[in-house]
Amino acid sequence: MKPKGRPLRPLLKWAALSLAVLLLGAALVLLLRPRHRLPPATKTPPVTTAALRLKPSTYTRTEVEVCRPADPSRKNTLMGAQPAEPVPSRGGLPPELARAFVEPPLLAERFTQIVAGAQTSALLPYQVQFSATLADHKRLLSSAQLFQKDNELILVPLFEPLGGNLLIRWTDTTILIAIPAGTLPPGAYTVTLVGARANSTWPLYVK
Numbered sequence: 001m002k003p004k005g006r007p008l009r010p011l012l013k014w015a016a017l018s019l020a021v022l023l024l025g026a027a028l029v030l031l032l033r034p035r036h037r038l039p040p041a042t043k044t045p046p047v048t049t050a051a052l053r054l055k056p057s058t059y060t061r062t063e064v065e066v067c068r069p070a071d072p073s074r075k076n077t078l079m080g081a082q083p084a085e086p087v088p089s090r091g092g093l094p095p096e097l098a099r100a101f102v103e104p105p106l107l108a109e110r111f112t113q114i115v116a117g118a119q120t121s122a123l124l125p126y127q128v129q130f131s132a133t134l135a136d137h138k139r140l141l142s143s144a145q146l147f148q149k150d151n152e153l154i155l156v157p158l159f160e161p162l163g164g165n166l167l168i169r170w171t172d173t174t175i176l177i178a179i180p181a182g183t184l185p186p187g188a189y190t191v192t193l194v195g196a197r198a199n200s201t202w203p204l205y206v207k
Contacts, residue, residue, distance in 0.1 A: 061145055064144045068173060088110075107196040110132075113129075119204070120207070122181070134168075144157045
């Protein structure tokens with residue numbers, strides 16, 4: 001007679017019990033180990049952006065390209081052969097254009113270091129670089145608009161208020177704007193860069 005083998009059922013029971021104990025121990029280790037929690041996210045105050053709303057007027061509007069901050073070293077390339085000579089004047093929009101705004105626009109106070117050419121080609125963009133002085137640290141450039149009536153060109157950099165506790169670092173910022181090529185037909189124009197306290201005006205001839 002062959003000796004009887006050891007029953008397999010008790011062995012399987014002990015193996016299953018050992019595996020269960022190991023899995024339970026691993027689960028306890030994962031649950032009890034210290035966790036690295038991320039700090040709570042901080043909410044950034046939103047920027048309040050007011051849409052540009054205008055009433056009908058005799059001015060045509062073109063949104064021009066804006067680059068900020070601009071590169072002051074490009075001064076010589078912007079002036080061309082004949083640089084413009086801006087003349088300061090009383091600030092503010094022309095009365096008719098001011099009435100076209102549903103809400104008073106937020107403007108820079110004044111402008112310095114204006115760099116532009118007195119002549120340009122109708123086939124090229126017309127670029128103007130300047131330093132804008134703001135009334136406080138709560139304003140951010142949102143866009144720049146060109147308003148045209150006959151041979152009068154009104155350039156209006158528009159700003160928007162910053163929400164919450166957000167502040168800009170400086171109240172002087174260098175801005176480069178460009179009127180798209182083909183916007184201005186050949187002819188003589190008067191350009192006015194509009195600020196709240198002081199404007200700057202110069203003649204422009206488009207070939």
